[in-house]
Amino acid sequence: MSLVTTIRNNIIFKFNHTMIFVLLLILTCTSYYGALSVPLYVDDSVVLHHAKLLQWPNSIMGWIQGRFVGLASFSLSQPFSFNLLSIHFFTITFHLANAVLIFYFVKSFFNIEIQVNSHRSLNSVTQPVPLKFQNAQAAIVSFIWLCHPMNSQAVVYISQRYTVVAMFFTLLTIIFFIRLLKDKELIKKVQWAVLCLFNFILALGSKQSVIFLPLFLYLISLYVLVQYRGRLILVGGGALALAVLYLYLNPALVSTLDELTRETITYSRLDYLATQLKVTLTYFGLMFYPEGFRLESDVSLLKFFSDEFYRYLTIHIAIVSLLVVYAMRFKQPLILLTLALLYLGLAVESSFIPIQDLYFEHRMYLPSLAIIFIVVNILSTVIKALRLPDSSCILFNGLLIVVLSYTTSIRVKQWQEPLSFYQRELEKSPESTRAMSSYGKELAKNGNKDKALELIIKSYNLELEQGILRQSNIVGLLTILIDAGYYQDALNLGRRAINYTEKRPKLQSIVYAHLALVYYKMNICGFTKGWSKKALKLDKSNELAKQLIRLCQ
DSSP: OHHHHHHHHHHHHHHHHHHHHHHHHHHHHHHHGGGGGOOOOTTHHHHHHHHHTOOOOSSHHHHHHTTHHHHHGGGGGGGGTTOHHHHHHHHHHHHHHHHHHHHHHHHHHHHHHHHHHTTSOGGGOOOOOOHHHHHHHHHHHHHHHHHOGGGHHHHHSGGGHHHHHHHHHHHHHHHHHHHHHHOOOHHHHHHHHHHHHHHHHHHHHHOGGGGGHHHHHHHHHHHHOGGGHHHHHHHHHHHHHHHHHHHHHOHHHHHHHHHHTOSOSSSOHHHHHHHHHHHHHHHHHHHHSOOOOOSSOOOOOOOTTSHHHHHHHHHHHHHHHHHHHHHHHTTOTHHHHHHHHHHHHHHTTSSSSOOSOSOOGGGGTTHHHHHHHHHHHHHHHHHHHHTOOHHHHHHHHHHHHHHHHHHHHHHHHHTTOHHHHHHHHHHHOTTOHHHHHHHHHHHHHTTOHHHHHHHHHHHHHHHHHTTOOOHHHHHHHHHHHHHHTOHHHHHHHHHHHHHHOTTOHHHHHHHHHHHHHHHHHTTOHHHHHHHHHHHHHHOTTOHHHHHHHHHHO
16 A cells, blocks of 8 residues: 555656646746737847857857857747747747746755755754645746746847846756755766856856856855855855955956946946835835836936935845844745845846946846745745645635736737837836837837937937937937938937947947948948948948948949
């Protein structure tokens, strides 16, 4: 009887895994079927252009800064001539693969607790989660994460393929690292170490925001390797001290790092941090009340040491403190690791590194996993405390997943019509300059060039006042002026833009090419060739400049 029971349990266990994968596939289809017909948005065409001209980088920095792996993932669509259907299909496939990896990631997290207990005294051992509940919680986390509308922007917005691919390799890195800590055999440890390092390199080549990963793996080591904790702290502290000393003795390197770790000089690092304290709370709110998603946002800059800064900082401290108390009170130390994953996952794009765009929901693609894990864990504790039947738990989670899947499908459907999409974006964020210019460009495509010109000029002037110059804005405005036949206005605008793009050679090359286009429209081939050659001098891959030279010949 015992043998029969064991075989039956094993079969059920395997069937549960199969059933989970099938349900993930069904959820993906119901949530994202509309994404296959979503057109290009904002900088999608630029990203695809770079993907088609992709060349092997000459250096490690080229690998990282060029996001080579993320761009290379588009080559999967090369046999299909880079058509949008295939591009969206592979992004959705990566998203599904991430959900599957999340299932194993959560199970690996529970295995951490089992391993830690083996090194603790009997008095401090926490109760391991039974296998049945491991599978249930891992499945619920992966289901909710897969169909949560917060993650739809990263999946539907083609330019964020980087984010989706980076998470794929990040999850593999963490899973392999936990296996490295778990296995006792040296050969297997070497095997997992190689796989871990390889996947981290691929993750870093997909998106720079995963640079936090070594620190998170170090925290896992501190938690798991109880017997070596003192040595790890000494090694970590020594490495940090040496790094600080090295930077102190190399001011030129500090200056270089400062340039590499900022996308804009429009605002300071501290003001950016203050603003992100507010923005991240907005992200958290959308996780619990998924309404009001947007691509563009008119978030205003907060000042460091302002009253609002202290208010939002206090809220974050309260959130962290409550979760720490919960973890200690209910003996759920994994919550502390998950909390570290949440804030480290946001740290690169939402802390001290100033990025031009203050708000983008796709930045929550990885951190949302941490929030969902924490919430599911707390709900499980509540259900156990109330002694609710398993059926009520299944019903609640089932209804939640259905609602989230439906909400995501509605959000995805909104992306299918760019004109109405950007109209809603502008209504939600009337002060967003990119929402203005994006809606203006869609109006121009639909023949309303006067209204389009008015919106894009307003956006352009507002951005210049803020010290900002977006490629999409300047190109959109020049294109509309040229199409409308306002050649002198286009020339004046282009010459002005040259003064603002001295430190951005690729953008300046684009401006030169559009000035050349104006002269070509005016049948002045001498100036057309001259401006085109200037454009190619700055960027040899400028296709518009090459085409204009061929036309003039």
